[in-house]
Amino acid sequence: MKGVIPTPGPLRPLALATLLSRVGNGLLMTVSVLYFTRIVGLSIAEVGLGLTIAGLFGLLSAVPLGHLADRRGPRGLFVVLGSSVAVLSLLYLLVDTFWQFLVVAIVVTVLDRGAGAVRSALIAAVTQGSVGRVAARAYLRAVTNIGIMAGAAIGALALHFDTRTAYQLMFVVDSILTCASAFIILAIPRVAPQPKSADGPVWIALRDRGYLTVSALNAAMSIHYAVLDIAIPLWVVEHTEAPRWTVALLLIINTIVVALFQVRSSRGIQDPASAARATRTAGWLLLASMVLFAGASGGGAVVAVSLLAVGAFVQVIGELLQSSGSFLLGFDLASDQAQGQYQGVWGTSMSISTMVAPTVLALLPLGLGVPGWIILGVWFAGIGVLFVPVVRWASARKAAQLEGSR
Numbered sequence: 325m326k327g328v329i330p331t332p333g334p335l336r337p338l339a340l341a342t343l344l345s346r347v348g349n350g351l352l353m354t355v356s357v358l359y360f361t362r363i364v365g366l367s368i369a370e371v372g373l374g375l376t377i378a379g380l381f382g383l384l385s386a387v388p389l390g391h392l393a394d395r396r397g398p399r400g401l402f403v404v405l406g407s408s409v410a411v412l413s414l415l416y417l418l419v420d421t422f423w424q425f426l427v428v429a430i431v432v433t434v435l436d437r438g439a440g441a442v443r444s445a446l447i448a449a450v451t452q453g454s455v456g457r458v459a460a461r462a463y464l465r466a467v468t469n470i471g472i473m474a475g476a477a478i479g480a481l482a483l484h485f486d487t488r489t490a491y492q493l494m495f496v497v498d499s500i501l502t503c504a505s506a507f508i509i510l511a512i513p514r515v516a517p518q519p520k521s522a523d524g525p526v527w528i529a530l531r532d533r534g535y536l537t538v539s540a541l542n543a544a545m546s547i548h549y550a551v552l553d554i555a556i557p558l559w560v561v562e563h564t565e566a567p568r569w570t571v572a573l574l575l576i577i578n579t580i581v582v583a584l585f586q587v588r589s590s591r592g593i594q595d596p597a598s599a600a601r602a603t604r605t606a607g608w609l610l611l612a613s614m615v616l617f618a619g620a621s622g623g624g625a626v627v628a629v630s631l632l633a634v635g636a637f638v639q640v641i642g643e644l645l646q647s648s649g650s651f652l653l654g655f656d657l658a659s660d661q662a663q664g665q666y667q668g669v670w671g672t673s674m675s676i677s678t679m680v681a682p683t684v685l686a687l688l689p690l691g692l693g694v695p696g697w698i699i700l701g702v703w704f705a706g707i708g709v710l711f712v713p714v715v716r717w718a719s720a721r722k723a724a725q726l727e728g729s730r
Contacts, residue, residue, distance in 0.1 A: 334450035334512045335460055341505035342464045343471045345406075348498035348505075350475020355482045356416075359491040360425065370422045378429035379679055382437035383672050387529065389438030390445055390668030397517040398446035398664060399509060405439035406506025410499045417492050441671045444654070445664035449515040454656045455594050461651035462590035469582045518661045529665040534718030535657050539670050541714060542650050543677035545603065545707045547700075548610050548643065550681035552578055552636065555689045556617070563621045563693065566628035573629075574636040581640045589644035596656055599649035600715035606649065607708015609642030614701030618694040642704075649711075657718055 360366045366374075393401050412435070415428045447464070451457045478497075482490040525531055557571045564570075593599050616635030620628040658666030688696035 335463060337508050337511040338447065338450070338460070339463060339467050341508040342467045343505075344501045344508070345505040346468045346471025347475040347478070348501035350472040350477075351479045351482075351494045351498050352475075353472065354476045354479025355491050355494045358483065359495075360419075362486075363488050363491055364419055364425070366422060366425060370425070374422065374426045374429050376679070377426060378433040379675065381430045382433040383675055385434040385438040386441040386671045386675070387527070387665060387668035390441035390664035390666070390671075391527070391662070393442040393445045393664035394518045394662050395520065397515050398442050398449055399512055399515050402439060402442045402446055402509055403506050405435050405442060406509070407503050409435050409439060410503035410506065413502070414495065414499050417495055437671065437675060438668075441664060441668035444667035444671065446509070446512070446515065448655055448658075448660070448663040448667070450512060454652050457655045458590045458593055458648060458651045459587065462587045462648060465647060466583050466586040469579050469586075473579050473583075518663075527665070528659060528662055529669045532659075532666075532721075534721040535666060535669065537714055538653055538657060538711075538718050539673040541707055541710060542603075542653065542670075543673040545607065545610075545646055545704060545711075546650070546674060546677045547681045547684055548639065548646070548704060550678070550685060551614075551617075551639065551689075554682055555685040556632075556636075558690055559617065559621075560628075560632065564628040564632070565623070565625045566620065566632055567625065570629050570632055574632060577633065577636045578640045578643070581637070582644065586644055586647070589641075590648035590651065593648050593652050596653060596715050596719045597712075599652040599656075600711045602645040603649040603711040604708040606642040606646035607705040607711075609638055609645070610704035610708075611701035613639035613642060614689075614697045614704070617689070618697035621694060646708075653715065657715075657722055 357368075357371055360371050361368055389401070389405070409432055412428070413432050416425075416432075419425045419428060447460050448457060451460045479494055482494045484490075529535060552574055556574060560566050560570050561568060593602050613635045616631050616638060620631040620635070623631070654667065654670040655663070658670075684700075688700045690696070692699070
């Protein structure tokens with residue numbers, strides 16, 4: 325656990341808050357769809373449509389709420405948003421129609437996405453320099469994986485009992501954990517708001533072409549996060565001879581490696597150039613893992629399990645490098661006077677990636693089979709290669725802007 329527990333200071337309450345909120349996330353990830361379909365009586369299509377519409381509304385909140393964090397200070401705003409999400413999510417327990425579900429989902433998602441941007445701004449404010457921010461995000465990502473895994477295990481109890489009371493209890497526990505995680509942030513000293521610029525545009529992050537380009541490339545690369553959750557289960561069951569438990573094995577490999585090595589993998593990333601090189605390496609590793617996943621369809625059970633396991637290990641190493649690189653780039657290429665606004669842009673791009681990933685995976689590996697896996701791998705490698713020149717250009721633009729403002 326040494327690599328997961330941060331040194332004394334603001335990261336301690338951040339880590340504890342992250343752990344509690346992610347345990348709650350793991351609970352709901354396990355039970356929410358079954359609750360809304362089996363207990364409430366919504367169809368899978370209604371749940372999917374409602375969450376998609378809510379996600380689209382959520383895209384609109386991160387940048388303005390991030391900007392508000394710059395102007396008012398991120399700590400207090402995060403407490404307000406986090407506690408609001410905790411309370412309003414209990415309204416899911418009163419839902420019995422699609423329209424009620426849709427309204428609650430939109431409100432909760434809008435506030436939750438905004439809270440994510442504010443949280444990132446808070447991390448930027450309480451950590452020192454690029455290396456400190458990357459280390460902080462690495463710690464918190466390791467804690468995130470542990471929390472989600474623990475929450476999913478607890479949520480399995482509700483699945484075992486399969487009653488309205490058991491499912492609803494998980495929502496209540498999530499609300500309590502989310503509320504506690506919000507107020508724990510008050511243990512961090514108050515962060516002063518950034519002074520308002522006397523001249524120049526307000527929405528500077530939306531005008532920063534360098535930052536927007538890098539965030540778009542990062543979002544395109546981040547489609548790989550959905551491979552194990554969406555593509556692999558169907559691929560294993562329908563296209564390989566591997567037993568179904570292989571899906572759980574691959575998820576366990578990913579979770580354990582991230583928890584143990586995310587912090588360590590971030591230590592060599594100290595500036596945008598090293599972050600870009602790490603992302604380029606990640607692209608090649610992701611290509612190799614896609615090839616291994618594709619090859620699993622061509623042999624017996626032992627061969628399939630072996631290729632899938634090796635592929636999952638190679639993929640998670642690429643994931644560690646790509647995520648560590650993205651931690652630095654998201655902070656370092658942003659203006660320190662508008663970190664909330666910039667983190668809103670970064671978070672919005674990641675939300676878009678999460679929304680389009682199922683379609684990409686359905687069309688490529690699940691739609692085309694082996695050729696689709698290869699195309700997806702080449703996609704990752706190609707984006708990784710682009711990172712080096714694009715980050716160099718974005719860094720030069722930022723340096724020129726800083727020089728011009730003096």
